[in-house]
């Protein structure tokens with residue numbers, strides 16, 4: 001459950017006066033997600049999603065996120081569209097937080113992703129990267145390699161209360177990544193959080209991408225690495241090369257991964273694992289009093305990072321070097 005900010009019915013009714021989406025019939029806090037306060041909103045005009053943006057979303061970044069969703073839709077990417085108030089604005093303020101209403105997408109996120117899901121996500125990610133090439137707004141990745149040491153220092157010795165020895169493990173990994181992080185790879189707009197809970201399916205068809213609140217400019221292959229970690233491990237923590245091959249192959253057919261991107265993938269996957277390990281650690285150690293949220297397990301990403309540390313090359317992802325696309 002992620003509701004950090006409660007919304008009183010009177011506040012909501014007043015907020016909705018600025019919109020042309022009918023009268024409230026019901027609104028309920030959403031049990032999923034950990035970053036923002038989300039409500040499923042039913043009005044006499046239909047179903048919507050109301051999001052109150054919390055600590056990790058900077059208000060100045062919201063025009064980028066909301067503008068990106070609008071831009072991607074013009075390129076055929078199915079994603080939520082921000083609802084404009086009568087004054088044309090997509091961003092408002094509710095219960096003391098920046099807030100927006102976006103349309104509700106039908107679909108279910110896969111709790112047990114299969115190989116077909118991984119192929120669909122690989123293709124969708126490549127299409128998203130291509131669609132973002134002419135998006136005019138820019139946003140630096142606030143959670144790239146330069147942000148990881150401050151997160152590590154914020155956690156400090158408390159890391160060892162989560163797992164003995166974790167502090168030194170994190171420090172060694174951070175030193176390595178800062179020393180070897182790639183300087184130059186193809187980049188552009190990336191989603192940066194395309195986990196299964198942010199990809200909706202209707203039956204076996206991918207029906208929508210959601211949660212663009214970490215979207216930014218960074219290496220395309222880094223976004224691929226995030227998906228390798230998020231989609232290609234089994235509940236018993238084993239890496240599934242069939243899923244990885246499906247995801248990488250589908251991506252490559254839409255947007256060819258260069259040899260340099262393929263060579264960098266294992267290191268990028270280590271960085272992607274460390275990034276989510278650090279934010280999960282911070283959240284795990286700092287659950288706000290009274291917040292209705294179930295923090296995600298940092299140790300899941302310790303295991304994923306240890307796997308990625310042992311990867312020697314893309315062959316360990318089940319693919320030979322991906323050649324030119326026919």
Ligand SMILES: Nc1ncnc2c1ncn2[C@@H]1O[C@H](COP(=O)(O)OP(=O)(O)O)[C@@H](O)[C@H]1O
Nearest residue numbers: 032033034035036049080103104105197210211
């Ligand atoms: N526009 C939408 N349409 C349908 N479901 C949505 C939409 N946005 C979010 N959800 C649902 O709410 C959950 C939490 O949303 P998400 O944006 O991931 O949370 P957070 O704001 O914490 O990142 C998602 O996993 C999904 O199930």
Ligand SMILES: N[C@@H](CCOP(=O)(O)O)C(=O)O
Nearest residue numbers: 033034035193195211276296
């Ligand atoms: N996907 C991240 C945390 C952010 O999750 P969200 O559902 O709030 O977008 C993770 O799994 O650590």
